[in-house]
Amino acid sequence: MAVPTEPVDLFTGWPNPALLPAPDLLRSATAVLTNPSIANPALLYGPDEGSEPLRVHIAQWLEAFYRPHSPITPRRICITGGASQSLACILHVFTDPLYTRNAFMVDPTYHLAGRMFDDAGFADRTRRVPEDDEGIDLDYLENALRTAEAKAEAEGNLDPKIKPPRPWRKIYKYVIYAIPTFSNPATKIMSLGHREQLVRLARKYDALLITDDVYDFLQWSAMPGEELSIPNQACVPRLVDVDRYLDGGPIDEWGHTISNGSFSKLLGPGARTGWVEASEKVAYGASQVGCSRSGGAPSHLCSTIIDQLLPSGFLEKHIREVLQPAYAERYHLLLSAVQEHLVPLGVTVAQASTNVAGGYFMWITLPSPLRAVDIVAQAQTEEKLRLAPGTLFQVQGDPNGSSDRFASQIRLCFAWAEPRHLTEGVRRLSRVLERSLK
Incomplete structure (x- = not known):
């Protein structure tokens, strides 16, 4: 199994540098x-x-x-x-x-x-x-x-x-x-x-x-x-x-x-x-x-x-003409890739319950018995793919909360990565899942 040479990061929740208005600032x-x-x-x-x-x-x-x-x-x-x-x-x-x-x-x-x-x-x-x-x-x-x-x-x-x-x-x-x-x-x-x-x-x-x-x-x-x-x-x-x-x-x-x-x-x-x-x-x-x-x-x-x-x-124009189109493109590109490559493997994705989508992230659930921490570790090692396991987002310190509430969830960020990396990252994740489900 060949490991990809170029890393893909779907973890980092930062804005893509190409969208920062440095000249205007x-x-x-x-x-x-x-x-x-x-x-x-x-x-x-x-x-x-x-x-x-x-x-x-x-x-x-x-x-x-x-x-x-x-x-x-x-x-x-x-x-x-x-x-x-x-x-x-x-x-x-x-x-x-x-x-x-x-x-x-x-x-x-x-x-x-x-x-x-x-x-x-x-x-x-x-x-x-x-x-x-x-x-x-x-x-x-x-x-x-x-x-x-x-x-x-x-x-x-x-x-x-x-x-x-x-x-x-x-x-x-x-x-x-x-x-x-x-x-x-x-x-x-x-x-x-x-x-x-x-x-x-x-x-x-x-x-x-x-x-x-x-x-x-x-x-x-x-x-x-x-x-x-x-x-x-x-x-x-x-x-x-x-x-x-x-x-x-x-x-x-x-x-x-x-x-x-x-x-x-x-x-x-x-x-x-x-x-x-x-x-x-x-x-x-x-x-x-x-x-x-x-x-x-x-x-x-x-x-x-x-x-x-x-x-x-300027700010309204920047949001309307730069940020919204760029992030909308990334969101739909990532969603399409998830539906094509991950849903057939049993993955489910949280989608907007209204006609409005937004933000930076996508929240997916792995099929049983897969655990996100294992899949995330394998993705990093085998595919140079960086992901965020759901357990990272658990509220800490509550004695009434189990330690694995989001053990099957993964957060994907579409803001930081280049558009071409979104589909590629999902393909890599699908390969990890296919190997783990065998």
């Missing part, structure tokens, strides 16, 4: 750094909440895409150093490692998010919530919340234990983390009905819903040949939008949702720039984390450079 950076009235404040610390012009322009851009029931104001926006840094800061400000009972994560989950919950003190109190056909098992979640609340009452855990009161923060009893649109890794879209019920649960049990909404703009038709027929607006309201209108709106000035956004999937992760949107109180509180108070707004220079791209309409 160069022009923007030149415009910033050659104008002292812009360059001087951009090279200083900047306000805690982030660049005011960028906050204004992000609010306008998000409003045009999500079309919420009420306007998005700049005071609802806080500039961050990207979605990962933002998640860590949110946990620093709005949770207490003793009083906050549990951190719930939709399972399967983004595999690197768990480290941030671990760092925030939730190593032994992180709990899984299974996905269902509509994105999250609400009955399971409510039972877990009810059990945790009874335990807290019995233990007298009624007030924050470590963090003293501050006017810019509220300590929530629970945290719930999800990627509700084009989830990583399972690619599901949480239904509107489930989103509304989830917000109601968050209000009832005083939970902060943190959603990574980083893939929302990367959407296209699930039907081949109709890739770009989807309107240039969100396919479903975010939870942060639901919290604003549901049952008359938030029950207090803080609210129970925070949307975590990033330019990483749109302009490049190296820009290290993102935003959160929430109530004005929560958005301001997110800006008051100690590292921002000391160092000023994160990614302040990059924020100023990126801001030049929004008023001109």
